[in-house]
Amino acid sequence: MQLCRITPWLAGLTLAVVGVSRAAAHDEPISANVARSFVGEEKVVEGTVTAAEREANVVHLDFGNAPQALTVSLIIGLLSDFPRDPEHYYVGHAVRVVGTIRSFKGRPEIVIHDPADIKLTDVVEVQGGHPAAASDDTAALREQVKTLNEHVHMLEDQLRKLQRPATPEPK
Numbered sequence: 127m128q129l130c131r132i133t134p135w136l137a138g139l140t141l142a143v144v145g146v147s148r149a150a151a152h153d154e155p156i157s158a159n160v161a162r163s164f165v166g167e168e169k170v171v172e173g174t175v176t177a178a179e180r181e182a183n184v185v186h187l188d189f190g191n192a193p194q195a196l197t198v199s200l201i202i203g204l205l206s207d208f209p210r211d212p213e214h215y216y217v218g219h220a221v222r223v224v225g226t227i228r229s230f231k232g233r234p235e236i237v238i239h240d241p242a243d244i245k246l247t248d249v250v251e252v253q254g255g256h257p258a259a260a261s262d263d264t265a266a267l268r269e270q271v272k273t274l275n276e277h278v279h280m281l282e283d284q285l286r287k288l289q290r291p292a293t294p295e296p297k
Contacts, residue, residue: 158189158196161227161234168226171196171236172247175221178213185212187221197235198223198244207241220248 156164158173173189173196180186183203189196198221200212209215224243225236238244 155222161189161196161236164227165229165234166227168224171198171223171225171227172220175216175219178217180213187212187216195234196227197230197233198225199235199237200244201237201239203239206239209241216244216246219246221245222247 153170155170155172158171161169161171171189175187175198176190177188178185183201185200185202185208187198187200189198200208202208202212222245223236223238225238227234227236229235
């Protein structure tokens with residue numbers, strides 16, 4: 127009986143947590159330059175990473191020039207999925223970050239633990255997770271990928287035909 131009482135509570139908690147993330151993800155992004163005006167609020171922030179530094183398992187990404195418009199602190203756990211060397215990976219790139227803006231030492235900051243909360247916006251990830259420069263003509267890129275997939279399927283079909291055992295001719 128206790129399981130029945132706990133399960134609805136857990137389901138409600140899960141929906142509440144997911145609801146908060148979805149609400150923030152659908153908000154209109156704000157510029158890192160105005161983040162100071164939204165301390166205490168969960169927002170989607172966009173900007174270019176101008177500098178970064180690592181302190182043990184924390185990487186600080188700075189947006190804007192001194193004094194920085196915003197600092198995003200990545201907490202790198204043992205099993206985290208952040209890119210290798212995030213202090214180099216994000217510098218110079220435009221990114222989108224979802225999180226609660228806090229004030230730390232008089233500067234706005236977002237602390238994130240999950241790599242899903244930070245995305246590069248000026249690159250397109252291609253198969254294998256390697257970034258490639260984004261272009262204005264993404265439709266052409268999608269068409270090329272579609273054509274390549276069709277060729278791969280055709281080659282796979284031909285390979286399957288070649289691998290089938292030969293059937294003996296009737297006598």
